[in-house]
Amino acid sequence: MAQFLWVILPYLCLAVMIVGSIYRYTYGQLSWTSKSSEILEKGFLRYGSVLFHYGIFAVIGGHVMGLLIPISFYHALGVPDEVYHAVAIYAGGAAGLVTWLGVILLLIRRIFNKRVRKHSSPSDYVTLVLLTIVITLGEFMTTVYSGINGAYEYRTTVGPWFRDIFVFHPNASLMVHVPLVLQIHAIAAWLLFASIPFTRLVHIYSLPWRYPTRAPIQFRSRTRYQRKAYQNKAGQ
Numbered sequence: 001m002a003q004f005l006w007v008i009l010p011y012l013c014l015a016v017m018i019v020g021s022i023y024r025y026t027y028g029q030l031s032w033t034s035k036s037s038e039i040l041e042k043g044f045l046r047y048g049s050v051l052f053h054y055g056i057f058a059v060i061g062g063h064v065m066g067l068l069i070p071i072s073f074y075h076a077l078g079v080p081d082e083v084y085h086a087v088a089i090y091a092g093g094a095a096g097l098v099t100w101l102g103v104i105l106l107l108i109r110r111i112f113n114k115r116v117r118k119h120s121s122p123s124d125y126v127t128l129v130l131l132t133i134v135i136t137l138g139e140f141m142t143t144v145y146s147g148i149n150g151a152y153e154y155r156t157t158v159g160p161w162f163r164d165i166f167v168f169h170p171n172a173s174l175m176v177h178v179p180l181v182l183q184i185h186a187i188a189a190w191l192l193f194a195s196i197p198f199t200r201l202v203h204i205y206s207l208p209w210r211y212p213t214r215a216p217i218q219f220r221s222r223t224r225y226q227r228k229a230y231q232n233k234a235g236q
């Protein structure tokens, strides 16, 4: 079972994610989008989407610090474990809370807004439910679990296990004694990764890198005066 959960499942999910994404890019480019639903409902979307997206970028930063950077690096810099965990709990917990509020708003909107619900596919629910499970469990670990039991040292278990997957040397025994909540968090995260090619999450490959540097596009003039000036210039 341990071999299945911590070695086979991650590779299975990564394979589905990579092969599925290449397939969808090759045969389904016209649906390669996170189909906007802004026209159907704006209020919840404005807050939910902004909170979720700002939050998730900070959470990704936290995962790089906790999973990709080895504990030896922090020790070499002289960062005490207590300091690392205090930052992880307060900054990570705040980022997780923002992300959690965002995803909850998006989930409520998709379930309870009739117009959004009618235009939703099953895959939209799969995405939001999986995101909610992963984020809720992660946030639970960082705040509630750490608050009760003290910070869990994932940099000596989950971190090396995660990195070893990418050098084809995974060690299932590193994950066997990890708290159950964190185990389910990781398993749900792999399932989320595997779902990417079949859902609106494909848009994560198409980050608009050129957006900050591109020339601004003006869709309409801001004031009546500007509109008039534009019409005069255009000879209307």
Ligand code: HEM
Residues within 6 Å of the ligand: 058, 059, 062, 063, 066, 067, 088, 092, 093, 095, 096, 097, 099, 131, 134, 135, 136, 137, 138, 139, 140, 141, 142, 143, 146, 151, 152, 154, 158, 162, 182, 185, 186, 187, 189, 190, 192
């Ligand atoms: C296999 C992939 C993943 C692993 C191994 C992993 C592991 C972890 C670990 C070790 C923590 C810290 C728990 C603690 O403080 O005791 C954490 C927290 C968290 N994770 Fe993940 N995670 C993964 C994927 C994800 C994904 C895909 C998301 C979001 C969609 C996510 C969202 C969170 C959140 C919101 C927190 C709490 C706040 C924070 O620490 O930033 N995780 N995760």
